Amino acid sequence: MTSQTVGKPVRNRPAGLRGRARRLLREITLPAVLFAVLALLILAPVALVVLSAFASDTPRPGNFDLSGLTLDNFVDVTSAGSLKAALNSLAVGIGASALALLIGGFLAFVTARTNVYWRGFLYLVGLLPMLLPSYVGALAWSVLGSENAGLANITLRDLGLPPFVDVNNIAGLIVVLALYYAPYAFLLIHGALSLMNPDLEEAANVHGAPFGQVLRRVTLPLVTPAFLGAAVLIFVLTIENFPVSQIIGGAAGVETLPTYIYRLMNSTPSRGNEAAAVAIALVAVVLVVTALQRRMLARRTFTTVSGKGMKPRQIDLGGWRLPALLAGLGYFVLSTVLPVLALAFVALHDSPYIGTVLGSFGKPDAFTVEAFADVLDSSIAQRATVNSVVVSVAAALLGTLLAFAVAYVVQRTKLPGRQPLEYVSMLPLAIPAIVLGLGLLWTWLIMPIPVYGTLAVMVIAFVAAQMPQGFRGVASSIGQVDRDLEDSAVMHGASRTRAIASITAPLLRVGLTSTFLLLLMLSMRELTVPLFLFTSDTRLLSIVIFDDFDNGILQRAAATSLLYCLVILALSILSRRFGASEQR
Amino acid sequence: MKVDVHGLTLKYGDAVAVSDLDLTVNEGESLVLLGQSGCGKTSTMRCIAGLETPASAVITIGDQTVFDSGRGINRAPNKRNVGMVFQSYAIWPHMTVFENVAFPLKMKGRKKAEIGEAVHETLELVGLDHLAERGASLLSGGQMQRVALARSLAMQPSVLLLDEPLSNLDARLRHRLRMELRELQLRLRLTSLYVTHDQDEALALADRIALMQSGRIVQIGEPHEIYANPKSASIAEFLGVDNVIPVTPEDATCVQLTATGQKLKVEPYEAAETLRLCVRAEDVLLAAGGAGDVNALPGTIVSFAFQGSTVAYRVRVGDGLELDAVQMKSAGPLFGMNDAVTVSLPARAMRVLPAEVAA
Ligand SMILES: Nc1ncnc2c1ncn2[C@@H]1O[C@H](COP(=O)(O)OP(=O)(O)OP(=O)(O)O)[C@@H](O)[C@H]1O
Ligand SMILES: [Mg+2]
Secondary structure (H helix, E strand, O other): OHHHHHHOOOOOHHHHHHHHHHHHHHHHHHHHHHHHHHHHHHHHHHHHHHHHHOOOOOOEOOEOOOOOOOOHHHHHHOOHHHHHHHHHHHHHHHHHHHHHHHHHHHHHHHHHHEOOOOHHHHHHHHHHHHHOOHHHHHHHHHHHHOOOOOHHHHHHHHOOOOOOOOOOOHHHHHHHHHHHHHHHHHHHHHHHHHHEOHHHHHHHHHOOOOHHHHHHHHHHHHHHHHHHHHHHHHHHHHHOOOHHHHHHHHOOOOOOHHHHHHHHHHOOOOOHHHHHHHHHHHHHHHHHHHHHHHHHHHOOOOOOEOOOOOOOOOEOOHHHHHHHHHHHHHHHHHHHHHHHHHHHHHHHEOOOOOOOOOHHHOOOOOEOOHHHHHHHHOHHHHHHHHHHHHHHHHHHHHHHHHHHHHHHHHHHOOOOOHHHHHHHHHHHHHOOHHHHHHHHHHHHHHOOOOOOOOHHHHHHHHHHHOHHHHHHHHHHHHHOOOHHHHHHHHHOOOOHHHHHHHHHHHHOHHHHHHHHHHHHHHHHHOOOHHHHOOOOOOOOHHHHHHHHHHOOOHHHHHHHHHHHHHHHHHHHHHHHHOOOOOOO | OOEEEEEEEEEEOOEEEEEEEEEEEOOOOEEEEEEOOOOOHHHHHHHHHOOOOOOEEEEEEOOEEEEEOOOOEEOOHHHOOEEEEOOOOOOOOOOEHHHHHHHHHHHOOOOHHHHHHHHHHHHHHOOOHHHOOOEHHHOOHHHHHHHHHHHHHHOOOOEEEEEOOOOOOOHHHHHHHHHHHHHHHHHHOOOEEEEEOOHHHHHHHOOEEEEEEOOEEEEEEOHHHHHHOOOOHHHHHHOOOOEEEEEEEEEOOEEEEOOOOOEEEOOOOOOOOOEEEEEOHHHOEEEEOOOOOOOEEEEEEEEEEEEOOEEEEEEEEEOOEEEEEEEEHHHOOOOOOOOEEEEEOOHHHOEEEEOOOOO
16 A cells, blocks of 8 residues: 555655655664664663763662763773773783684694594584683682692692692783683684685695695685684683683782772772773773774685585694694693593592692592582572573573564664664674673663562573674574575565564574574573672572682582583583584 | 696595596697586596596606606696696685786796786786786686686696686676687697586687596597597587487398387497487478388477577477477478478488497
């Protein structure tokens, strides 16, 4: 009907106008609703952080006024303490990304392109640390590597060797972060190396370049975008990482911006406005780096991916096959074997005080499963497990649905306001988790709806924080389903909604399932976002581990961590089954 | 330079891609390797370039042995001075057109000024001089093809290998570039080996054609020779002979159609285990009515299609046997569906060939 009035606009002008207005209204409804949801989820928290940075009071129920705007909070940003934290953050971000790229790049190269011994196993080695949430790794390393009571040094002493391990300093922080973020570099670089069209390298070879030159002039330049992408991703992830800094750096007084924000929030009285100001500085760093990367990549995007399923030629490492394997195994030991052993040792040891490591194996009853029994019995742990599962499933479900709605509107329709929807969906990528957590806290404190202190607020927080991953996952699978399939259902008499429900959604089943599982994994692991939001009734597993560690209940923290890793392992095997992508 | 391949066998795991192949490309000759998809053309070429290691072979380029499985010689690809235009072009996207073409010269350690001159000369040759500073990822398909060609020409290769260089282009561009390639080849008198599965391309570009089937060369010769005298029925079919019919031998000049038992007079043929009668559709004559003569079979029209100046018919001449015939429109009356016709098969237009070339 509308198209008829549009078709004869001159003869019946008022009706045409009304028709157009009605059509515009109808078209704008869906994007407007989605935008309102995203605004509440994402824009409101960000706005509140920004406002609080310029206010003299933090948002509280019934008390949200914008009168006393001030720049005072930023005085603190330039104080010695926060400058020190900023410098530490930069050092940690740069150092950890460089080291992670080195490790990940090395593993990616040998597994994608060489005949290193145990190639398949090394590939697993590159991925495996993803199963350890970074704070579990940090926890294990703090058990292993502290100067006096660390298991590593105790073992050394047992052996009569001088103890030399100490992770509680900035170098240790860099190493531990690098260990657990190297898999991101590994995945991205491995992808680029193994998808590269082998013709490009062979052409250089045929046209006179020996092996080394091919590598230097063709291969390396072609993986540069992936390399840069990994560098920026890891830099952003490490600079905003809160738990590792807190666990490893906390003991040594090495403060980074996220831990500084956390301390400001937790001081009495809480200094939220200053925290907000520091948060803005952190966001600024992240934004600058992301913008830099975009500019660098804009000038050099190549499609090197070949359609032919051909494998690039393998490089013969010759005498380096064994050393390369040993280097890979070294990473495996540091990232996975030692930490898991350390956690198991602590959890199984009969007393929290460990005088000797090797000696314990001689004693008959040095080991007990009491700590595990303790965890399985403890009502707090049980409650937290239920909470984690309920929150994660709900967040993954709602997150996938919302992502589907937004991605569908962005990719498949010409509705107004599609672009802003995409931007807002991707925004949380640039907002450090601790800052988002802060904003979410204030948002849901002042909301007239009473969700603060319930599990619902956790679900809301996770949906907001993981919107970018959900959106990207669904959007890429929508892109792979030919739009003609849906259109032809409409041509054959189905309404658009019907066509989506009966054609598009079923075709996307695999894509939606894997997005769901990815979000589930991320929710199960997340610690920082809910950090300001939990109450004693709504603690999650990650929070319980962090709390126990903070309060020095090491054995229980270790036992919980191990059980927690098993759950994550099971989940990831499940998502592999469904072909979930393991990218963040 | 002359290229000599002797006893080439290439295996991928257990699968044999090329088996005991002999091939010579004479100096200054353009040899086209023609064959169906998957018959091993690319594999053969990659062995010459040094990108695959054959199970056994002796390969010489000029007077230099680049591969000899017996003596353990295997020259690296970058030492063979072989130019290669890849099917995907393999233009390096992170370099400009100039840098792409300059690459082989740089690898040869030429001086900067010399390189600049040579590159511009070569780019002029392929008509791309104005694009020298363009980023290579911004080129069209046809332009990439020229850059790939220029890159290989610039190194003054001993032999130029081209792997279906036109297959990614649309029909008109393909036609034009085919002419240009031939012109260039004749002008520069390059020794070149050209791989394709398009027979028109082969006929247009070749001094000689080598026909390849399942890893072997089954026939080699000048284009008109191969076109006129295919060695086997499957070659004939590949070269566009429409009617390939199973027959059984009667005597030296007579065969029997296996499907219907009718006998046909033919030119003398060589005996073989399985024989096929090959006849082009334009050589099959149709007449109205049901008269009977030597080599005349009664038939019924089952379908027809107008093709401009000609009409294509499909005629049933017996149980399970249908023939294709093409008639000039002026040659006689036009037939309709189910019309009874007489099909005449002149002995001179027919050829009785073995189904396959013996191994
Ligand atoms: N890397 C490989 N590993 C295993 N088998 C291969 C490989 N490359 C080619 N083959 C096989 O070897 C045979 C010959 O392949 P080749 O690429 O030489 O064919 P081709 O004649 O160039 O075909 P096309 O015209 O399709 O390019 C094919 O059966 C193919 O499946
Ligand atoms: Mg091929």
